[in-house]
Amino acid sequence: MKKLKVHSLTGRITMPIMEAAIKSVKRNRGAAGLDKVSIEMFEANLEQNLGALMETLKSRTYEATPLRRHYIPKDGGKFRKLGIPSVRDRVAQEVIRQVINPVFRKMFHDNSYGFIKGRNPHQAIERLLELRDLGYVHVVDADITGFFDNIPHGLIENTVAEEIADGNVIKIIKQFLNCGVVEDGKYIRTEMGTPQGGVISPLLANIVLNKFDWALEAQDFKFVRYADDFVILTKTSEAAERALDFATTFLADMGLTLHPEKTKITKFSIGFDFLGFTINNHGAKMSEKSKKRFIDKIKKATTRSHNFDGEVITALNRIIRGTANYFIKEFSTGYDTFRKFGRMVRRRIRCMKYTRISRNDNKKLRIKHIDKLGLIDIFKIYKSVRC
DSSP: OOOOOBOOOGGGOOHHHHHHHHHHHHHHOOOOOTTOOOHHHHHHTHHHHHHHHHHHHHTTOOOOOOEEEEEEEOGGGOEEEEEEOOHHHHHHHHHHHHHHHHHHHTTSOTTBOTTOTTOOHHHHHHHHHHHHHTTOOEEEEEEBTTHHHHOBHHHHHHHHHTTBOOHHHHHHHHHHHHSOEEETTEEEOOOBOOOTTOTTHHHHHHHHHHHHHHHHHHTTOEEEEETTEEEEEESSHHHHHHHHHHHHHHHHHTTOOBOTTTOEEEETTTOEEETTEEEETTEEEEOHHHHHHHHHHHHHHTOTTSOOSHHHHHHHHHHHHHHHHHHOOTTBOOHHHHHHHHHHHHHHHHHHHHSSOOTTHHHHSOHHHHHHTTOOOHHHHHHHHHO
C-alpha cells in the first residue's frame, strides 16, 4: 500500500501563525543576525515585515540570509560554534517548525525527551532510574561526534520528504540548511549540518534520530534519548556490546559516527554523566562539570571589585533559583553538595562586604542578617524537597 504523505502545508501559513512565531522568537530573545536587525527593530514595522515575509514563504520566493558565526565557551577552554540567523529567518524557521511539527510529533518514540512539548530532561532521568530498577544496569554511554555540525543535508531532506509532499516547504527547509555562514567577513558555504542557534534545528535533529530510536526498539534495546545525547541500557555486558555495535553501524549508515573517546560501556554501579547529572545506583546528583559551572557563576557575580548592593542579591538569586529548579528534584541527591553551596555563597557575600576573608566576619554578618537581605538559600530548598 502506497504511503500517504501530507500535502498543502503551505496553505497553513497564515497571519495568526506568523504572529505566534514572532511571539515565540521574542520570548526566546537572542541577538541580531548578520543584518544587525534586532527584535525591537523588526517589531517597529511588524505588520509590514510579517506580511512581506509571509508572502515570500507562500510564493516560493523566500531566501534565507547567511548566518552570523558566534562562539560560546565550553568546559576545557573549547568553544561551541553557533550560527545566528536574522530575526526574519528565525521567524520563518518558527513558522515552518509550527507547520511541520504536528506531522512528526505523533511519530516520536516515547523514550525521546528532547525539545518535545510535554517532555523534559527530568522525565528522561526518571525513565533511566526506572529501567535501572528493572535490572537494566549495563549502560552504553554514547556521544555522536559533532552531531549538529555533521548531519548530512540529504538525510534531513529525505527524512522530511518521506512524510511531507509539499515541495515549497521542502525548498524552504533547504534554504535554512544551505544559507551559509559569515565568519570574520568571509562567507562559508554550509554543505552539511543544521546550525546550533537555529530555531528549527532541534526538531530536524529529532526527525532524523527518530529512525534510530525505532531501530533500537526493533532490536529490543532499552534506551533514553535527549536530542543527540542518548544511553542504551541492557541487563548484561554482552548485550551492551551488541547494542554498541548496532548503534555504531546504524549511525554510520546515516553518515554519523560515535566519538571513540567519549563513548563507552559502563554500569550504574560505576556511574555516568547524562544531562548535567551523574547517575548511579544511589540516584542522580549534580555532575562535577555542573558543580564547577555553578561555582564559577557565583564567583563571577561576587567579585570584590563590585559594590555589594541589591543588584548582587538579585543576580545571585537568579543563579541559585535556576540551579535549584533544574538539579533539586525528588530523585536527586546531594545533601552535602547543597549545604556547601549555601555556605560558599554566604562566604562570598561576606568577602564582598568586608573585602577580606575572616571567620570573625561570620559574627558581623550572621545568616539571619543575610536572609533578611532576600538571598535564597539553596540548601533550604534542597531540604524542603528531599528531607
